[in-house]
Amino acid sequence: MIAPAAEASDSTAITRPSEANSPEEMVDKSGSRIQQMFGEIAGRYDLLNRLLSGGVDVYWRWVTINRCPPQGNDPILDTCTGTGDLALAYWNKANRKVPVIGTDFTFPMLAIARQKQLKQKANPTNASLDFIEADSQQLPFAANQFQIVSVAFGLRNITNTQLGLTEMLRVAKPGGKIAILEFSLPGLALIRVPYVWYFKNVLPRIGQLLARNRQMAYEYLPQSVSQFPYGEELCQIMRECGYVDVTCTPLTFGIASLYIGSKPK
Template identity: 40%
Template sequence: MEKLDQSVYSPSPTPEVPRNELWRMFDRIAQRYDLLNRLLSFGQDVVWRKKLARFLPEGECLEVLDLATGTADVIIYLFQKSARVFRAVGIDLAERMLEIGQQKIREHQLDQVVELKVGDATRIPFPDNQFHVVTIAFGIRNVENVPQSLREMYRVLKPGGRALVLEFSLPRSPIVRNAYLFYFRNILPRIGGWISGDHYAYQYLNKTVESFPYGESFAQLMTEAGFSRVGYKSLTFGVATIYYGDKLM
């Protein structure tokens, strides 16, 4: 597979959703975001997020930073799947998503060990060498500057820490890929738009998934950001992928 040759990846702004309106779009669909994730992925999004716990680095009392945390699903599942997670912080630019996430954190009785705050994945508001783990699930496509965000993830990791990125990808099998793209282009936008009331939000999803680098191309971006021992694991016939990379020094 050819490596991405752009120095900066960014989803193309459109007249319907300019760059500075992107996070407002997520706020508009926040109330039904979790429901739509479950329906449109046939429940697989829960399976994929829970699998992130298998890639946690060694060690106890892990401190986690979750970027583009949304409604805090990743944080909740990490606490459920691993007793080694000690504390977590989630940041996102969509305030309504964070409000819903905070409600869920309280419901799971995690409010003493989890903090959610407004923050930008390209300008992470924490000092160097702060966290054992940095995660981002289905959010790296939406940041303004992917290489910068990856460098920021590297910066705030402690030596020996690990970055975990969960993102949509394109299946290698032509049969699976064609079926997947038909669903993404023709079915998902209609159902998502009907339930959420925001038709463009789910057309945007399709466009960014198809244009975003995946597999070796994305792994190369992580390597260029400074990560070592970079690898990735395809999930569900390649529909999604978990990428991982370590900060050795």
Template identity: 60%
Template sequence: MSPSTTTSAPQDVDSQEEFDGRAAAPIDASTEPVDKSEVRVRRMFGEIAPRYDFLNHLLSLNVDQYWRWRTVRCVPPVGDAPVLDVCTGTGDLAFAYARRAPQTPVVASDFCPEMLDLGRQKSRRRGTDRQITWVEADSQALPFPSDKFQIVSVAFGLRNVTDTMAGLREMTRVCQPGGRVAVLEFSTPTWQPFRAVYGWYFRHVLPRIGQMLSRNREAAYNYLPESVGQFPQGEQLCQRLREAGLVEVTHRPLTFGVATLYLGRKPL
């Protein structure tokens, strides 16, 4: 979701936030599990693809670009080993990595062809079509050899994977020994009164604006707060990264905890 032209780095407003073990309570702890079936998720994102970037920038007040910049800053590429971004959507995190390391190959994978088509178009406009390779792939069964990528990242996509652990294990498998896995995901703010205000916006305002502008039959912007509310956060998600085989697992809240960056390293 970053612009095609180079912009100055956003202010590092989260530089004083520490990694800790807190796990925020979910915004929406609905007892009925959200439908994350592959058929539904693929169709939903295919329908909203044409307005996906516009709505993400609008509904996040453009802070989503800062979160991706922050991810690349925390986990920068070193050398010429490739980087993989799974559940890439239209490729905004992949583009952020390509800008940070122009000589590093970047692979952007997603199982939604409509999203990939838009990503390829953006890549041609930005002149990164030789650096970024676009691959249609299910993150639960990645078509890449083991130990290939120095960094494996995902931004706001792990929550949509039907089997979270399968996705994390695949990310770990294709990461090089000593390499890093980065998971950027929505979370629940812990600080009141911001938590209450944000919860109201996230549950009531965002879905209505998103639905009105996207005209999506699958109610993607109702799905968003529902899926965030039922997804593990904080130490709970850190534990899943450890169960997937990662070590040195940490997490850092961003923008008062609206998003959280989870990091882990694959053992040597």
């Protein structure tokens, strides 16, 4: 049984990560913009993910569930779950014996996650898999419950990064793990230069063509990635938020990175 939160958390004490950037330079990550953007592209989101990443995003989620695998029977939470791929991957990785919850605040993304769930042919002995509408900055769960709290390509989109990080830590059980999969930039110039060119010039055009939306989601993608901390910088922010044993593993030349941290026992 997963306990709901007793009361809302305080959002006032936390600041944005990239304080060096002035507000006018910062990409708009207001909740309403993010919800509208993902709401508009939800129907094409999975197709574009596979297409634009060449299917590598599936491998990155596979690495996540294998490097941060389920252990024991406590539930797992996947925040910013979107169309639910990581929640589903965790549910199956745990042989459907551990309850998994996916949360997101964009209803059309969750609607697709729920469609996928219906296709899973669950049987009565399976543990529950639920998709719940919730803001990652104010999760509707009591503290200290989840063995794993994960987020894939979602942390960068949360308006207040630190608040997202502290909420994930709050609901994790003591000793529990937090797995964060996020875009980063390759360290090797030979890879980084053509990749950044593709990311800034080709990807937004294909994205906008295939998933027409007023929020320019595929221009937002390179902008938000270029402004978001990665590598040791993000590890340090996680530590400042109270995470321990933080590790960072660059994936596919550093195009994405997997960060794993623990909640102190």
